[in-house]
Amino acid sequence: MSETAPIATNTAPVASSAAKGDAGPDARWPRGPDGEWLVAGRPLSRVVDELGATPCYLYDRARLAERARRLRSAFPPGVLLHYAIKANPMPALVGFMAGHVDGFDVASAGELRIALDAGMDREHVSFAGPGKQEAELQRAQAAGIVVNLESFREIDILARASERNGTPARVAVRVNLPFELKSSGMKMSGGARQFGVDDDQVPALLQRIAAAGLAFEGFHCFAGSQNLRADAIVEAQQRSYALVREWLDQFPAPLRWLNLGGGFGIPYSARDQSLDTGPVIESLHALAARAAVDFGPQARLVVELGRYLVGEAGIYVCRVVDRKRSRGKVFLVTDGGMHQHLAASGNFGQVMRRNYPIAINGGGGEREKATVVGPLCTPLDLLGDDVELDRAAPGDLVVVFQSGAYGRSASPRQFLGHPDVVEALV
Numbered sequence: 001m002s003e004t005a006p007i008a009t010n011t012a013p014v015a016s017s018a019a020k021g022d023a024g025p026d027a028r029w030p031r032g033p034d035g036e037w038l039v040a041g042r043p044l045s046r047v048v049d050e051l052g053a054t055p056c057y058l059y060d061r062a063r064l065a066e067r068a069r070r071l072r073s074a075f076p077p078g079v080l081l082h083y084a085i086k087a088n089p090m091p092a093l094v095g096f097m098a099g100h101v102d103g104f105d106v107a108s109a110g111e112l113r114i115a116l117d118a119g120m121d122r123e124h125v126s127f128a129g130p131g132k133q134e135a136e137l138q139r140a141q142a143a144g145i146v147v148n149l150e151s152f153r154e155i156d157i158l159a160r161a162s163e164r165n166g167t168p169a170r171v172a173v174r175v176n177l178p179f180e181l182k183s184s185g186m187k188m189s190g191g192a193r194q195f196g197v198d199d200d201q202v203p204a205l206l207q208r209i210a211a212a213g214l215a216f217e218g219f220h221c222f223a224g225s226q227n228l229r230a231d232a233i234v235e236a237q238q239r240s241y242a243l244v245r246e247w248l249d250q251f252p253a254p255l256r257w258l259n260l261g262g263g264f265g266i267p268y269s270a271r272d273q274s275l276d277t278g279p280v281i282e283s284l285h286a287l288a289a290r291a292a293v294d295f296g297p298q299a300r301l302v303v304e305l306g307r308y309l310v311g312e313a314g315i316y317v318c319r320v321v322d323r324k325r326s327r328g329k330v331f332l333v334t335d336g337g338m339h340q341h342l343a344a345s346g347n348f349g350q351v352m353r354r355n356y357p358i359a360i361n362g363g364g365g366e367r368e369k370a371t372v373v374g375p376l377c378t379p380l381d382l383l384g385d386d387v388e389l390d391r392a393a394p395g396d397l398v399v400v401f402q403s404g405a406y407g408r409s410a411s412p413r414q415f416l417g418h419p420d421v422v423e424a425l426v
């Protein structure tokens with residue numbers, strides 16, 4: 001994986017509703033009268049029976065569509081919404097997203113294949129990531145997508161590929177910004193980074209692009225991810241814009257895209273307050289108006305999001321295999337675990353482990369504190385640590401919410417040779 005993103009290592013100020021005992025993100029999924037969680041309007045046990053297997057990831061089409069629709073309808077006309085496939089590359093999900101966003105960002109030739117299979121217009125596919133291999137760059141050039149350049153070496157390879165194919169590669173410059181995205185779960189700019197090129201090298205890179213005859217199209221500024229603070233995102237976007245504006249006289253061609261990154265986070269616990277996108281949208285309206293003047297009517301701003309678009313639309317479901325007591329503690333041992341949901345186990349870059357929202361399907365009776373684990377021979381295999389749940393027995397289903405991003409594809413599924421996890425769009 002090129003650039004992994006951690007889950008919720010930052011904590012925004014506690015929402016007053018959360019402080020008053022908001023049950024957290026899981027409260028947003030409906031429950032039927034018998035306590036069953038409803039997935040796309042159907043009882044979870046029924047959906048799982050249809051699939052014929054646990055563990056599974058379920059992604060709700062209506063939630064996916066609604067999240068993208070809300071953002072796009074609030075964006076000004078000059079701002080495009082891209083989906084970063086790395087958050088969830090399930091081909092059926094990516095195919096579904098193709099109809100709900102303006103473009104895709106891919107991080108490898110493998111993701112490029114998925115993006116094109118999904119039917120996304122290649123005009124709106126971009127490729128970012130350090131260490132792009134020669135064959136990947138050649139494929140990107142042949143496909144006619146935008147390559148976000150992260151080194152001078154990539155220019156040379158693309159120049160050769162362009163000469164061979166008789167069409168100039170489409171390129172943008174990924175900038176290692178001179179600042180960080182404050183309060184981010186993961187910072188990806190500022191200081192020394194493997195991502196992009198340092199801002200002070202950009203003028204030389206622009207000259208090389210022109211000399212190599214590549215088709216310059218814009219800039220990519222990705223400062224960080226999993227951010228719940230609108231003010232930090234607004235600041236990073238505005239500073240990115242101002243920086244790029246300084247190079248205006250040096251653009252080898254009119255600017256077509258200015259990708260301002262993303263970083264929109266989602267809450268993973270009741271302590272997290274959901275991102276208020278209002279100030280970000282307001283700022284985007286102002287930036288889009290300025291961009292039309294500064295860069296011309298052809299210029300588009302791009303917001304590139306992964307987890308915000310898909311994370312809350314997915315759940316991970318596993319089944320209790322055993323129920324044990326150890327020195328006064330209840331353990332629910334399930335058929336799922338960190339090999340399929342590394343992030344929920346707290347081992348995907350988190351600084352501090354916190355439970356994802358987790359619940360038992362059905363129930364509604366006695367409550368108890370239990371620790372939910374998987375079948376692996378490591379204490380790291382933890383899905384819920386000492387969490388209050390409905391009392392569960394073998395056969396019951398366990399639901400981990402907020403699991404639509406960085407789930408199956410971000411987990412070491414070969415570890416210990418258990419069967420793979422099923423995924424379905426519902």
Ligand SMILES: Cc1ncc(COP(=O)(O)O)c(C=O)c1O
Pocket residue numbers: 003004005084087105128188222224225226262263264304305306307308405
């Ligand atoms: C270049 C780039 N774009 C998009 C993303 C997606 O981030 P998120 O899923 O937090 O929105 C990442 C995450 O690492 C990234 O590196």
